[in-house]
Amino acid sequence: MTVTQDPLAITPVAPPRDEARVARREQIRLVLRSKTFIAGAIIVGFWVFCAAFGRAVAPYSPFETDILAKLEPPSAEHWFGTDRTGRDVFSRVLAGARDIMVVSLGATVLGTVLGTAIGLATGYLRGLVDDIVSRVVDAFLAVPVVVLGLLVLVAVTPSKLTVILVIGVVFTPIIARTVRAAVLAERELEYVEAARLRNERAPYIMFGEILPNVLAPVLVEFTVRLGYAIFAIATLSFLGVGIQPPAPDWGVQVFDHYQFLNGGDWWPTVFPAAAIATLVIGVNLVADGLTHALER
Amino acid sequence: MARRILGNTADQRAVDALNEELGTNRNAFVQYADWISGVVTGDLGESYRTRRPVSEMLAGGLENSAKLAGLAFLLVVPLGILGGVAAALKEGRLRDRVLSTGGLSATAIPEFVWAVLVILVFALWLDVLPVTAQAPRGSGLLTQVEYLLLPALCLVFVLFGYISRMARAGTIEALDADYTRTAVLKGLPQRTVIRRHVLRNALLPTIAVVATQTGYLIGGLVAIELIFNYQGVGLLMIRGVQSKDLPLLESAVLVVGVIYVVATLLADVLYSLLNPRIRLGAAQ
Numbered sequence: 001m002t003v004t005q006d007p008l009a010i011t012p013v014a015p016p017r018d019e020a021r022v023a024r025r026e027q028i029r030l031v032l033r034s035k036t037f038i039a040g041a042i043i044v045g046f047w048v049f050c051a052a053f054g055r056a057v058a059p060y061s062p063f064e065t066d067i068l069a070k071l072e073p074p075s076a077e078h079w080f081g082t083d084r085t086g087r088d089v090f091s092r093v094l095a096g097a098r099d100i101m102v103v104s105l106g107a108t109v110l111g112t113v114l115g116t117a118i119g120l121a122t123g124y125l126r127g128l129v130d131d132i133v134s135r136v137v138d139a140f141l142a143v144p145v146v147v148l149g150l151l152v153l154v155a156v157t158p159s160k161l162t163v164i165l166v167i168g169v170v171f172t173p174i175i176a177r178t179v180r181a182a183v184l185a186e187r188e189l190e191y192v193e194a195a196r197l198r199n200e201r202a203p204y205i206m207f208g209e210i211l212p213n214v215l216a217p218v219l220v221e222f223t224v225r226l227g228y229a230i231f232a233i234a235t236l237s238f239l240g241v242g243i244q245p246p247a248p249d250w251g252v253q254v255f256d257h258y259q260f261l262n263g264g265d266w267w268p269t270v271f272p273a274a275a276i277a278t279l280v281i282g283v284n285l286v287a288d289g290l291t292h293a294l295e296r
Numbered sequence: 297m298a299r300r301i302l303g304n305t306a307d308q309r310a311v312d313a314l315n316e317e318l319g320t321n322r323n324a325f326v327q328y329a330d331w332i333s334g335v336v337t338g339d340l341g342e343s344y345r346t347r348r349p350v351s352e353m354l355a356g357g358l359e360n361s362a363k364l365a366g367l368a369f370l371l372v373v374p375l376g377i378l379g380g381v382a383a384a385l386k387e388g389r390l391r392d393r394v395l396s397t398g399g400l401s402a403t404a405i406p407e408f409v410w411a412v413l414v415i416l417v418f419a420l421w422l423d424v425l426p427v428t429a430q431a432p433r434g435s436g437l438l439t440q441v442e443y444l445l446l447p448a449l450c451l452v453f454v455l456f457g458y459i460s461r462m463a464r465a466g467t468i469e470a471l472d473a474d475y476t477r478t479a480v481l482k483g484l485p486q487r488t489v490i491r492r493h494v495l496r497n498a499l500l501p502t503i504a505v506v507a508t509q510t511g512y513l514i515g516g517l518v519a520i521e522l523i524f525n526y527q528g529v530g531l532l533m534i535r536g537v538q539s540k541d542l543p544l545l546e547s548a549v550l551v552v553g554v555i556y557v558v559a560t561l562l563a564d565v566l567y568s569l570l571n572p573r574i575r576l577g578a579a580q
Contacts, residue, residue: 036397122502144556146515147533151549154537226407227404235406239534258523261415262427273412277405284404288397 027216030293042177043282047275050097056090057091071265081267083257088217089268092248093275099249100237100279103160103167104229110168111175111229112222118172119179120206120214124187130180137173145170145232146239153241163242167232171225178221181213216294227280234276250276331543335550341543345535350547353532358551360523361528365513367444369450373506376456380463384498385490387468395460405459407516410450411523418446430526447524451516455509462505466498473497500570507563514552537541 031037060078066086074081080089124128141177149166186192187210195205195259236242237251247250250272257268297373322330334341383395421429431443470476471494479489518530525531529548536545 081414144512144515144552146518147549147552150518150533150537151545154540154545231404231406235408235515238406238408238519239522239537241537251408254408258408261412261420264420266416266420269412270416273409273496276409277413280406281401284400285397288400 021059027294031290033287035189036285037293040282040285040287040289044286045096047101047279047282048088050094050146054094054097057089058094060088060091062087062092062095063246063285064088069081071260071268073265074267080271083253083268084260089253089271092253093250093271094277096248096250096253096272097279099160099243099247100230100233100251100276103163104226104233105241106160107167107171107228107233108222108229110164110173111225112218114168114172115175115221116179116211116218118176120183120210122176123180123183123208124202124210133176134180137177140170140173145228146235149232150239150241153236158241159245160243163233163236167229170232171229175221175225179214179218182217183210186210186213203243220287220291220294223283223290227283227287230276230280230283234280300536307400309484311356327542328546331546335547340547343544344541345539345544350543353544354529354547354551355525357529357532357548360526361517361530363440364444364447364526365451365510365517366439366444368448368455368513369506372452372455372459375452376459377463377502380460380465380502381467381495381498382462383460384467384471392464396464399457400461401457402453403455405453406519407450407454408519408523410453411447411520414446414449415523418449427524437512447520447526450511450520454514454516458509458512459502459506463498466501467494470494470497478535500567503563503570507559507566510556510559515555 011060066082068086069078069082070084070086072078072082072086078088078090080093083089083092106233118133139184144169148170152166153162156166191203192209195209200209234240234251237249238255240255243249243252245256253272254269254276257265260266261269299386331341340354342348343350343353346353379395379399383392386392413429418425425446426443427446431440435443474517475497476489479493480486514530517528518533520526521528521530522534529552532544533548533552535541536548
């Protein structure tokens with residue numbers, strides 16, 4: 001004879017803290033099971049390794065010129081050939097990972113921190129602050145990122161720091177808008193109400209209560225923006241207002257050598273271009289994997 | 297400014313005289329005020345470097361850029377919609393995954409990187425298309441299209457992902473909708489259901505997205521026009537940056553901003569025209 005068992009009677013109700021930890025572990029498991037995420041992480045991991053140790057493992061110095069050996073096609077000695085001043089393209093591609101990654105990470109972190117703060121404030125406080133800030137956000141969104149960057153970086157001298165500041169500031173309103181949308185849904189929930197009834201101060205509710213609960217969308221937005229940052233910074237460097245020569249930056253290398261393409265000397269342009277392509281694809285695969293795993 | 301134009305070896309008096317003539321010895325704010333007061337009366341000023349009226353230079357550039365952007369849109373809109381709908385009809389299957397991941401990756405790659413890759417493949421390896429975008433003067437429409445195909449292709453790669461993603465999302469939503477189920481249950485053939493019920497509803501958001509992509513398109517044009525040496529607004533902007541030719545640069549950015557705002561507005565209007573549910577003020 002079977003007895004219908006009440007499932008609640010057997011499973012002890014886990015304390016909330018454990019429940020949160022289990023949920024988090026489940027999310028991490030979902031992320032790690034995503035093939036897209038893993039593929040992207042491997043590519044990004046490779047470039048992170050190059051950014052850290054590229055200069056150490058490169059066969060030549062990325063800056064050493066050799067006029068006698070300029071524009072040599074790929075060979076056993078120079079795997080990716082040499083550029084117009086005889087520098088080893090392979091070494092420059094490996095070393096080039098550092099600048100673009102440091103600058104794009106810096107810009108994205110800056111944009112995410114500012115954008116999250118603004119998004120929390122406008123989404124939670126609403127009212128006049130929200131109205132004013134949202135209009136400013138709209139104005140920012142009205143100009144294409146590359147054009148805006150071009151304009152500002154002409155006025156100030158382009159350097160790694162100014163590129164970080166410009167891209168970071170341009171991204172701030174875009175990130176703020178996403179965070180604000182997440183906060184709007186969150187502020188109606190009971191735990192926020194409870195905190196308000198406990199007479200907690202607004203900054204604590206925003207950063208102590210709501211922020212931990214919107215971290216997933218913030219993380220997704222961060223990775224998506226990182227992809228756009230690499231896109232924008234590579235383009236700005238290519239246009240001559242981003243990372244400056246003689247840094248072995250990929251965009252700069254493409255700009256320096258694209259005229260040689262017509263003559264058939266493709267290697268100093270194609271290898272750095274391929275490096276940019278793989279890095280942005282890697283970051284986007286990671287972002288896509290995270291989106292699917294965290295936003296369900 | 298005059299120092300840049302005349303070079304390092306020029307006589308200081310000549311430099312001073314040219315600075316005086318161009319007005320570039322004044323404070324930056326005064327120069328800007330001078331330019332902007334011209335703009336409101338319809339005068340964009342004169343380029344420091346070429347001494348030609350900026351409006352004349354921009355008109356030629358705009359025409360060229362419009363040709364390139366027009367060709368790119370002409371190619372990418374049908375392709376993107378087709379790709380999105382094809383992916384949505386096989387949601388979650390291999391075709392969907394290939395199209396979605398491929399589109400996403402294509403979108404993520406900057407235009408100038410695409411330019412390098414398509415030049416390598418089509419102009420150097422296959423040798424089927426010209427490397428420069430500027431067709432010889434006075435050539436026919438087909439030749440012009442042939443010359444513009446490679447640069448337009450780069451823009452197509454970058455825009456395809458956005459448009460196909462929107463078309464895919466719209467189609468999936470429409471496939472799930474009640475009216476589609478009703479249409480299937482009343483025995484309409486699948487082809488008719490898709491054409492009459494699914495596509496009509498799915499394409500609305502896509503059209504709005506197409507217009508908002510103008511901003512990205514213009515950003516991309518700058519890099520593309522530089523690498524293909526094509527005389528459009530983007531190249532003028534870059535030349536303005538390189539020679540600090542402020543009237544040219546300011547006017548180019550102003551024009552681009554206006555085009556962007558108008559395009560976004562048009563998208564909103566078009567959207568409300570096509571979708572009776574949000575027709576503004578129609579309730580009265």
